Amino acid sequence: MMDELTLRKALSYIPLGGLRYYEQTDSTNNIALAWAATGAPDLALVYAEEQTAGRGRGRHRWFTPPGAALAFSLVLRPLFGQEQATPLYSALGALAVCEALAVHGLYSEIKWPNDVLLNRRKVCGILAESAWLGERVESIVLGVGLNIKPEAVPPPEQLSFPATCLETELLPPQHKIETFERAELVQQILQAVLYWRGLVATDIFIHAWERRLAFLGDQVEIREDGQALKTGQVDGLEPDGSLRLLSPQGQTFTIQSGEVHLRPVV
Secondary structure (H helix, E strand, O other): OOOHHHHHHHOOOOOOOEEEEEOOEOOHHHHHHHHHHOOOOOOEEEEEOOEEEEEOOOOOEEEEOOOOEEEEEEEEOOOOOOHHHHHHHHHHHHHHHHHHHHHOOOOOEEEOOOEEEEOOEEEEEEEEEEEEEOOEEEEEEEEEEEEOOHHHOOOHHHOOOOEOOHHHHOOOOOOOOOHHHHHHHHHHHHHHHHHHHOOOOOHHHHHHHHHOEOOOOOEEEEEEOOOOOEEEEEEEEOOOOOEEEEOOOOOEEEEOOOOEEEEEOO
16 A cells, blocks of 8 residues: 655655645545545646546546555646647646556557556556636546456446556566565656646647557547547548548548547457
């Protein structure tokens, strides 16, 4: 288990707006959203060693057993001029995780819009939720769930996409990630968030995301709730972060939002 003192020490150089640490909670996003609604400052962080009701996108649950994963949520107040860029914050979280993993020699990809893959298996999920005041986004809660140990990977029958964890993917085999390394990972992810946050919605950000795009050039299947199955070749990203594909007839079309499932066509 990673205790609060170890985490605070690792994050001492991050300009946090506050830290709430839990050995167990239902969902770090739930706590962060409630905190944001009562005035949590920018970069306020909620961290938990165990989530009993973690949430993913749509109706998916996120499995977080004790001490086997990183589970945290960051409160972000929109920067001036970025009010229209908030839909890109989930990709911001995914890109930050990719950069942190690269420090440890792991090349990861982003399954549009925001799942992080290692060897085409999901290792991390991002959940970005916005709180509105009238027509203005007042805050974004950026939730990160990163599988560290095999115990964090649900049984195959509970998965909609293959999953993995860092200990499985790291070399040498049976490498164990110690407490200090987990705290360091949180620090590295937050540092990357701080760097890329100011570049959200710029060409630099979109190109960095696109370079990490999973299945680029591959034929994939895409399914949105309430809509028919679509098939296309992943061609890249639009300036607004939409996924650009080529139909079997060679026509370009885009996917913008919703619960989208991507799988390579076998």
